[in-house]
Amino acid sequence: MNNFFFCTPTKYVFGRDVENEAGQRIIDEGGTKALIVIGGGSVVRSGLLDRVTKSLEKAGIAHCLLSGIQPNPVDTKVYEGIKMARAERCDFILAVGGGSVIDTAKAIAAGVPYDGDFWDFFMGRKVERAVPVGVVLTIPAAGSEGSGNTVITRLDGLHKISIRSPYALRPKFALMNPELTYTLPFSQTSAGVADMMSHIFERYFTNTTGVEITDRICEGALKAIITEALKIKANPTDYDARANIMWSGTVAHNGICGVGREEDWASHGLEHELSAVYGVTHGAGLAVIFPAWMTFMAERKPARGAQLARRVFDIDDDDDRSAAIKGIERLKAFYREMELPTNLAELGIPDADIDLLVEKVHENKGTPFGSYVPLYPDDSRRIYETAKGV
Ligand code: NZQ
Ligand code: ZN
16 A cells, blocks of 8 residues: 545535535634536525525625536636626525536635636646635536545637646535436436546556455445336435435545555546547546446456455456456446446447547546556557447
8 A cells, every 4th residue: 555645625515404504614614705606407496595595695696697608518608607706795605506617616726815717726736725626516527525626628629627636626515415316317427437436447447456445445336327227217215325325425536445456447538538539428428438448457457356246246257358348348237227228329420530539538538547547549549449349
């Protein structure tokens, strides 16, 4: 196990009705005026925004609203938010939504106190200071409510880039009411499940040895996610299943599954190009990319895939390569049960421009990228080709 420093300072407030605490929580963090950030309207239709603003008003927190954040959020909305937060003198940013809304809120938070272009942070500049951010989570998926990451697409050139700032950008609090997720379309629930599983896979496929505790946390979480996701499919208002999936999304990405070990993250790089170029849902893209990446790894370095297959999918096979392949088949079968795509055509990209994807992923991630087996352009190409599923 590698040396590590682990600190996850977000305060998680979990359960029914916790969104009504938003105002008091902002006061506790020293905020007096909040920029509320929302997506395309689900929180208006569900009445959530109304409840949250009432909570702020009751607590005496002034507020203004930035709406219309789209999935795979873009830089133009961040510029708009920075301008609004400065003009309105907001000292707190409240994201009410999913990963796209939270990531936009974080990028605005970094941009407000900075004199230059916020995109500098996505080009390598360290985020030193940020306006505090709070979250009311509506979809378990990206794990942004507990991560220090933000992922934004620059429209000029369609560059989707992720940055990590473990302290400045971690939300101060996350209000997590599983009932808020009852209104999710099944396709979004299942894409969220694929995303959180991928966050565990990115950490599970490691070259670090002697990490049995994190291996077992990862395996246990994956088993729980599979069981609880199928319960949601059977009954979308199963509170406990929704609660387990909501907390799994956080556990998968707040760092606990990755301490003391090298992580990979190549599959996220490969997927971000699909989202940037074709606008696909991140989790659905990962349901296609991860089995293809694992297939490549089953040839190149099958040990971790074989352990995953044996421990999570109960595959009984002594040969690492064939065990890994059987595990991938079981994973794909689960994804199909969750009505997720498992190849590029099912994802709606029958004629993917693989040359472009390979060029962009290496431009954005460097060469090689990933760590379990570092990927060169020929490797990335093979994985995208495998994702075609033909
Ligand atoms: O925009 P609205 O109308 O709110 O609808 C959203 C959106 O269309 C809808 N939705 C959310 N909650 C709902 C709901 N519909 C009904 N009822 C509810 N309760 O779901 C759609 C997707 O929302 P989005 O915020 O895009 O989902 P997600 O949480 O999956 O976020 C995806 C983004 O997060 C990034 C992804 O790349 C992608 O851009 N990621 C961020 C990470 C991070 N910051 O740590 C890590 C991840 O790996 C990921 O890359
Ligand atoms: Zn992800």
